[in-house]
């Protein structure tokens with residue numbers, strides 16, 4: 001990449017907002033009246049699932065076309081609503097009475113919309129979090145107190161907390177993503193003072209992401225997460241309760257398999273790994289690469305763009321500038337710390353909560369038999385997460401000494 005390539009660079013070309021990062025800026029929360037049948041179901045989704053009436057409702061739903069969705073935001077909202085309805089439809093009865101077919105009333109518009117938006121036929125992080133938020137007070141800040149989801153799933157306040165804490169991690173990442181672009185430009189122009197400042201801004205932003213992540217402990221109950229929430233994020237790939245995947249009736253001829261929703265589909269961490277030159281172990285990297293297919297295509301193209309720039313780690317190492325090296329290492333070690341915190345969270349919300357559920361004999365009824373200690377994205381959670389964290393730590397640069405030259 002050359003300096004002149006920067007002349008036309010705009011974050012918005014990658015569907016990234018200067019003010020909101022990867023989050024969809026001010027999502028709509030209502031569709032045109034033609035789509036009232038979808039809105040009605042989405043508004044009552046939790047109650048319909050809990051009273052086991054959702055499947056019947058969906059089967060009786062009229063088959064609506066997507067031609068009345070005028071612009072991008074309406075299409076995104078429609079996809080958010082339908083994605084949640086799909087997850088509710090499939091997992092209404094948890095592992096018992098799993099469906100093999102998604103009825104055409106839901107499958108046809110869902111497949112059309114997903115094709116236009118370039119997303120897989122299952123709910124992803126972008127549906128569950130990035131476009132699923134609204135302010136209670138329209139002029140108020142992006143804080144826990146002033147936010148709610150547009151559409152919800154079972155899990156009550158913990159479900160709200162889970163979505164909104166994840167959103168706040170994305171909010172904390174916004175200045176860091178801007179600093180990534182600033183750093184790349186400074187790297188290309190060899191503007192060391194600006195590069196130093198950009199790295200310091202990134203380190204601060206990554207630290208703020210960790211502080212936001214910590215809120216999980218305050219807002220999400222681990223038993224509710226383990227026994228209720230995660231079933232609705234599960235996928236139908238490598239899932240013994242849906243060995244053949246799901247048939248999207250009237251839209252696709254063969255059943256298809258997709259991984260469940262996971263914040264491994266958040267673009268932020270992938271961008272940092274590419275920028276800092278973190279080379280994950282092949283198996284972990286393979287999983288992370290698959291997760292890029294579950295991101296809005298423009299966001300995963302941004303990762304490719306970052307990957308294409310000259311190696312920042314090589315530049316910093318060769319510069320022998322101790323301030324740059326220490327700012328670079330601060331970024332990598334803070335990212336490692338966030339990953340260690342995330343591992344502690346998974347230990348509480350998956351490992352320990354799972355053990356408790358098994359002691360109480362809840363596991364059989366929890367509906368997440370196939371998940372056990374797997375992540376909702378389908379990875380062998382702890383092995384994968386520790387490998388990713390340790391490789392991240394391995395990205396720290398050493399001070400070069402005279403002997404290295």
Ligand code: HEM
Nearest residue numbers: 166169262263264266269346349375376377378379381388
């Ligand atoms: C109760 C809260 C959470 C739990 C139990 C949890 C669990 C997991 C699990 C099990 C994985 C492994 C992949 C999979 O199979 O899904 C994973 C991956 C990941 N999660 Fe979370 N997660 C939580 C919250 C978050 C939040 C709020 C974020 C930040 C946006 C996040 C970011 C990630 C990332 C980036 C990965 C990929 C691994 C990495 O790059 O380090 N997670 N999560």
